[in-house]
Amino acid sequence: MRTLVSTDADFETAFAALLNMKRETDEDVDSQVAAILADVRRRGDAALIEYTARFDRLELNASGLAITADEIEAACASCDPNLLSALELAAARIRAFHHRQIPGDDHFVDDVGVRLGLRWTAVQAAGLYVPGGTAAYPSSVLMNAIPAKAAGVERLVMVVPSPGGRLNPLVLAAARIAGIDEIYRVGGAQAIGALAYGTATIRPVDKIVGPGNAYVAAAKRRVFGTVGIDMIAGPSEILVVADNGNDPGWIAADLLSQAEHDTAAQSILITDDAEFGRRVAQAVDSHLKTLSRAAIARDSWDRHGAVIVVPSLADSVPLIDRIAPEHLELAVAEPEALAARVRNAGAIFLGRFTPEAVGDYVGGPNHVLPTARSARFSSGLGVLDFMKRTSLLGCDAASLRAIGPAAARLAEAEGLSAHGLSVGIRLNLGME
Amino acid sequence: MRTLVSTDADFETAFAALLNMKRETDEDVDSQVAAILADVRRRGDAALIEYTARFDRLELNASGLAITADEIEAACASCDPNLLSALELAAARIRAFHHRQIPGDDHFVDDVGVRLGLRWTAVQAAGLYVPGGTAAYPSSVLMNAIPAKAAGVERLVMVVPSPGGRLNPLVLAAARIAGIDEIYRVGGAQAIGALAYGTATIRPVDKIVGPGNAYVAAAKRRVFGTVGIDMIAGPSEILVVADNGNDPGWIAADLLSQAEHDTAAQSILITDDAEFGRRVAQAVDSHLKTLSRAAIARDSWDRHGAVIVVPSLADSVPLIDRIAPEHLELAVAEPEALAARVRNAGAIFLGRFTPEAVGDYVGGPNHVLPTARSARFSSGLGVLDFMKRTSLLGCDAASLRAIGPAAARLAEAEGLSAHGLSVGIRLNLGME
Structure with missing residues (x-):
């Protein structure tokens, strides 16, 4: 962990270094992935079955690719009912928040009689990649699937590897709660290939979302x-802005909740009180003694963590916008006022009683958020990611007379005479 | 040009071949582009000036990179006033259509007292690539710049190569009309590098849009x-659905208006009258005798064009959705009814008096549209492409008590104990 003081002479250099810190390791798997994709495209199910045997140590035939309704039922029956009701609460809240995002169409006639419109339609079929093993998070199933269903996606297909045949029953329970239509026990680049190109068993989809390892990311690219694909997510990040009115132990827990994800995760505290910053750092050390993922969290905090001291909370705003954090926690007395001044953040958590983790599960907003400073230009996952717009334009003879000549003139100026002809021929402009 | 009849036994094979036809030629310029980008990143203006001398045969110093207000003024003064007023009409109509797309924020408090919100903000700075030479279209400047300004982009930067020092004055006039803030006379991968990484003269932007050649496309990737970047556009396409109530010459002109763009463009007619289809094909041949870009248009039509005959217009709907055309023209008696049944199309042109070309210039909707079947999952350029969403979540002690325990329970089930701690510590749940 490093401490930066914004009034120090070398602050700009140290801050720029923090911004440009490379946390991701590039694994060069692209040529392997290209070969797998080409093979799945050519041989379909046969390739899928071979790669599943090789990578997941699971022998299947084509009829075993799909996970059956009975298996899902059995998985749900095996789950702790308290966890199922927590998932149901999460799903209901995510659904309510995302339903509000369904956009309205726009149809109007302008003052020269041109009919205009912008119409939203859902992507017909979408695929959701769910990682196997330790990163098989039921919460991610909800966060990726519910916006798709809210958008009106008719066919939502989940793929999830089952190494050695094992599946997380809570993942299947989350899939059922989210309304997923088909589930296949395949993973890796081969599953992405099946979703993109289709096989005899898995019909192709139009868009693929969901997190995955380097192979999955390379296949999506x-x-x-x-x-279509969603963003390629990088390691998780949190930026906490906190004054000394907070319990240092609470803020330390928040910083660690990102750090425990991944040694490449990054947790940053901005405070207007250097002494408070030191107490938070002490509390981090203290929490690390008991946490189950302490080794990962400690490594992340040591290598990528930072405490930045500013003269006043207002001075945090330009730093926030440059960091453009995935998660921004404003643990201050007047969080709304500070939030209103921030341009770049994936999600903002307001006040002292909103730990980022509540948003990971049950807040309602999505937890799939832009990382690596991409909140400058991109957004968390939402309903619009599963919809697309079609523009509508309708002229009659009179309205074409009103606007057509300008179009024909510009077309000719651009040297596109067939463009001009297609307008002029309807206006009897006698254009060549 | 090929003719397909949907009731023929081999139709599905022929239609699938049409869908999978590869029209784009991949130019492998990636390693060259990587080197140029790395050089611009390292050496900034000096690299930009060297590449401009080499590729554009133009010797500049750093102070000459920017196009001055006086130069823009002089360019506008040299333009035909009729063309300037056509550009002004186009800009006003594009602006009016896009202003309606500005999204509203959403702030609410739910039934357990959680404050929730979704807030839109504009990208702070955006770059617009404008090709030089024959593809320097003033209409594209308007179509890319006006949505950015409507979104609230504060700093909109245009780059345009000027081979041998020559610039299209109408392009500069369009830039002024659209409200572009800075213009630099650089192009190619080096201009993309300057926009992404910044140089001493050109500050970096957050998002880059606009069409370009293979080098520009590779650099954007x-x-x-x-x-952020916009989509990588492929060759243009039009699908016209027309019955025999149309003048074949009008429909032929529409097909040619895409074909003249590029030999890789594709124009397809779907009709319910085989004889009408033949008459359109004859009219295409007739128009080709007089068009200025006849060689390009003929090549496109011969290689990629198609006439598809269906028993009734209703039979066109599933074919349209599979083609997912960039431009869909419905030259039929009841275009709205047919449009309502279409899911996948970038833009729809309604009725017999709406040639696609009117939408390229003055309709109002954007002419930057998804190609190569990507209308299945993506949209034309719009205001939302220059904005991003931030979610907001605020709990107080009472509302955290309502939803926090479920979050803590799910966190523990996912093995993320610091997540659980950050919630539990605020609830005194006594979680480890």
């Missing part, structure tokens, strides 16, 4: 264009 | 992540 490669199939982009054939299908 | 490479800087994606550092900045």
Whole structure:
């Protein structure tokens, strides 16, 4: 962990270094992934089955690719009812928040009689990648699937690897609660290939979302264009802005809640009280003695953590916008006023009683958020990611007479005479 | 040009081949582009000036990179006033259509007292690439710049190469009309590098949009992540659905208005009257005798054009959705009814008096649209492409008590104990 003081002479250098810190390790798996995708495209189910045997140590035939309704039922029955009701609460809150995002169409006739419109429609079929193993988070199933269903996606297909045949029953329970239509026990680049190109068993989708390892990320990049994809997520980040009116132990827990995700995660505290910053750092050390993922969290905090001391909370605003954090926690007396001045953040958590973790599960907003400073130009996952716009334009003879000549003139100026002809021929402008 | 009849036994094979036809030629320029980007990142203006001398045959010093207000003024003064007023009409109509897209924020308190919100903010700075030479279209400047300004982008930066020092005065006039803030006479991968990484003269932006050649497209793909980018556009396409109530010459002109863009463009007619289809094809041949870009248009039509005959217009709907055309023209008696049944299209042109070309210039909707079947999952350029969402979540002690325990329970189930701690410590749940 490093401490930066914004009034120090070398602050700009140290802050720029913090911004440009490279946390992700690039694994070069692209050529392997290209070969797997080409193979799935060519051989379909047969390739999928072979890669599943090789990578997941699971022998299947084509009829075993799909997870059956009975299996899902059995998985749900095996879950702790308290966890199921927590998932139901989370799903209801996520659904309520996302339903408000469904956009309205716009249809109007302008003053020269041109009919205009902008119409939203849902993507017909979407695929959701769910990682296997330790990163198989039921909360991610809800966060990715519920916006798709709210958008009106008719066919939502989940793929999840089951190494050695094992699946997390809570993941299947979350899939059922979210309304997923089909589930296949495949993963890796081969699953992305199946979703993009289709096989005899898995029909292709139009868009693929969801987190995954380096192979999955590389496969998503490669199939982009054939299908849509969501962002490629980087390591998680939190920026907490806190004054000395907070319990240092609470803020320390918040910083650690990102740090425990991944040694490449980054937790930053901005405070207007250097002494408070020191007490938070002490509390971090103290919490680390008891946490189950202490080794990961400690490594993240040591390597990427930072405490930045500013003269006043207002001085945090330009720093926040440059960091453009995935998660921004404003543990201050008047969080709304400070939030209103921030331009770049994926999600903002307001006040002393809103730990970021509550937003990971049950807040309602999405936990799939832009990382690595991309909140400058991108947004968390939402309903609009599963919809697309079609513009509508309608002229009659009179309104074409009103606006057509300008179009024909510009077309000719751009050297596009067939463009001009297509307008002029309807206006009898006698254009060549 | 090929003719397909939907009731023929081999239709599905022929239609699938049409869908999968590869029209784009991949130019492998990626390693060259990587080197140029790295050089601009390292050496800034000096690299930009060297590449401009090499590729654009233009010797500049750093102070000559920016195009001055006087130069823009002089360019506007040299333009045909009729063209300037056509540009002004186009800009006003594009502005009016796009202003309606500005989204509203959402702030509410739910039934357990949690404060929730979704807030839109504009990208702070955006870059617009404008190609030089024959593809320097003033209409594209308007279509890319006006949505950015409508969104509230504060700093809109245009880059445009000026081979041999020459610039299209109408492009500069369009830039002034659209409200662009800075213009630099640089192009190619080096201009994309300057926008993404910044140089002493050109400050970096957050998002880059606009069309370009293979070098520009490769550079945009490479800087994606550092900045946002728009879609990578493929060759243009039109799908016209027309019955025999149309003048074949009008429909032929519409098909040619896409074909003249590029030999890789694709124009398809779907009709319920085979004889009408033949008459359109004859009219295409007739128009080709007089068009200025006949060689390009003929090549596109011969190689990629198609006439598809269906028993009734209703049979066109599933074919439209599979083609997912960039431009869909419905030259039929009841275009709205047919449009309502279409899911996948970038833009729809309604009725017999709405040639697609009117939408390229003065309709109001954007002409930057999804190509290559990507209308299945993506949209034309709009105001939302220059904005991003931030979610807001605020609990007090009481509302955290209502929803926090479920969050803590799910966190523990996912093995994330610091997540659980950050909630539990505020609830005195005594979680470890």
